[in-house]
Amino acid sequence: MTAALDLAGLTKVYGAKTAVDHLDLAIPQGSFYGLVGQNGAGKTTTLSMGVGLLRPDGGTARIFDIDVWADSGRRAKELVGVLPDGLAMPERLTGREVLTYLGLLRGLPERVVAERAEELLALLELDAAENTLVVEYSTGMRKKIGLATALLHAPRLLVLDEPFEAVDPVSAATIKEILRGFVAGGGSVVLSSHVMALVEQLCDHVAVIDKGRVVAHGTLAEVSGAGSLEKRFVELVAAGDGGAAKGLSWLSS
């Protein structure tokens, strides 16, 4: 079976720093895939290149075997829903207007757009803020409207960059439920996070990224082994430190 997302030899160099270094990763169809790594490990860069938001210096990205970077990735972009981290939205619209605008832009019929927008807003509990412009949304609300835009066109692959950051626990539970339902229905999800517990709880596959390379990947059980994912992650990433407790001596007096 072709992979939902297939990254091969992806490379991105910023000046002297190699952000992503010949990274290979295949996300199987129907998997709930977690990408973990420290800040600056290259998660966002990898995902951006994978979906067509950042041109790689080398390598390929294929979504359901369609090259993202050929022919401006037209077909591939119909199949993927993206939630980037920290990018702007059409800020002077309300949540509903954003969804309407994007739905129509994607060529969905007006009725369909209206119905889906209604359902998504209600589900994500954004319908209470009917008159609030996106520019005044809180960080958590921004994540939720971003997720709604990613889901709007019924994609088969979701690529989510830090989807739970600053989201309150109740909304997080809703989002988890939506994502589990999406995978149960045959969809595939890739999300990045540095909260290990969350990845353990949600994902069936996981890849550990460090310094722009995949240092471990596979099913959750394969990667974390006998212990917890967090323990394994620290072992993989913090090489040399030995995990010695380096407390702040002046804090405990």
Add this chain to the structure above:
Amino acid sequence: MARMKIAVLRHSMTGRRAGFVAIGGILGAALAVGTIVLAVSAPALLPAAYAGWMLGWILGPVFAGGGDETLRPEYFTLVGLPPRRQATGLLVSAFVGVAPVVSLLALVGLVVEGARHGAGAALVALPAVALQLAVFVLLSKVAVAVLGIVLRSRLGAVPAGLINGTLLAALGQVWVFPVAFGANGGMPEFIRYLPSGWGVLAVQGEPGQAVTALAALALLVALLLAAWAALLTRRTTATNRSGGRPGRRPGRAADQAPRAGARPASDGSTGSTGSVGSAGPTDSGSPAGSAGSAGRTVPQSRAVLGKELRTWSRDLVRIHQLSFALAYGLAFAAAPLLVGWPGMLPWAGLIFIVMAAGMSANLYGSDGTALWLTIMTPGAEDVRGRQLAWLLIVGPPAVVLTVVLTAAVDGPWPMILTLLAALLGGGAGLVPLVSAYGLVPGIDPHRRSGNPLRATEDEGSATGQVYVVLALCALTAAPAGLIAWRYGWPGVIAGLVTGVLCAWGFGLLAQRRLTAQGPELLELLRTGRRPATKARPDLPRREQIISGVCWGFGAIPLFPQGVVPAITKLNGSGTRSWFLALYLPEWLQWPTIVFMISLGLAMYGAGLWIWLRHRRHPGLATAA
């Protein structure tokens, strides 16, 4: 804080920016030297010169979009400094920079003036220089802070734009005022008594007057500092409502899915994951619930149009831009009425169009990283909708203004209508084109600081872009204008044709650029730096800087410092504005103008040459 600012400035001194700062610094230094020369040769005019500097300090940052915010008060919120101390710290750091140094140089004129009145007066000049500079810098800060607070609502953005536009137009038409006051060559007395003149008063008078003037300056500094501190506190503690709340609930979708019907649906959906199906992978088109007929689709440009029209009516920055352009056009054209000449009135609408094009030229920059949505939408045609929205917003007021005012003076109809058509089309084409090709990264709207006008970190390039668009927009109307001037009415047809061609062709180019270079533009918007493109792998850093400076700023010597003063001089209207040439002695004026024009042309030539030379490298093809 001052050390922090030096560090920040040092880090940002790269490429185009450094080039702009250098050019700005040199121009400023030239003006400052001019002021000192004035102090030697025509001391009577010194208060007027300083009034000009003060106006520059107040208006400069307002026009450039909010002034120097290298260090934002928000950075220090958590340090918990008392407002006064914070203001003092920020004030000290405000003196670090090119503009204060240049102004300090200009204020040396006070010492010169003092020396004329004796050694004592020269000594008085030293504190006067310091206090006067503090007044300039603080006035600038307070003006921006007040504006920032006024601009938090839509109600404030419109008058602020109108006032700014009127002031700037008055500055552009400053020649009418001396003429109107019947004091050609003289100077209205009140200018001497403006705060900008207090320093001069201090060094000119006897000890009593000197002490009074210095005390007044010191008091003013204290008052301004207190006001600024108070405003800073308000800014960092007030909730930042940078967008006006829409009074009603607009939106097509809202109308079509009334709330009453929505409630039950949402209640039913929260329980089961199955209802997510409408957004789920198993569903390929028609959502559950809507049996069969899925409604109709609308053209993409209509979706974009809807978004853009709402943005125009809600984004304070855009509202301010529009009201600014409107006030500028009206005031500029109406100013000659003061001397009894109504002939300029028909041009108000045309000036408005050009100004509106210039102000909105950074369309994609001001939307920030929202560009990712356009990139991720397959086959999205963003440009046409934006053009249409721009035309719908700018067109009607421009047409009404033009028709009414031209009718009022029974003006030159063929020429005015020709230019109206040509400029509207030209503007609609240039706005997306320039913002796609000369994108200046902005601050994402949700990250903007207390000053909503501050839409970019790089106001040097943004200001340069405004000038470029003003010039280009005027240029698009030139062919049709020439025909109208020569043959009359056929010009209108030419204007329509060039207008449509510009709007269509430039729009097409912009769309192509967005499609091909979308990811690179997004990276620029996100990081604020041009990606180290493979386009110019071999272009050495030095040449990058040179060509950046050439392209970015060739327009300044060419148009405002070359062509415009040449026209002004030919007309003999006497306005000097900021035209360097017209501040120089008579025999130097024409050589300066010629030099400026050749400098501008040479800069474009050099930029083009460097670019052409490197175009031959194969690396360019990858990104182009």
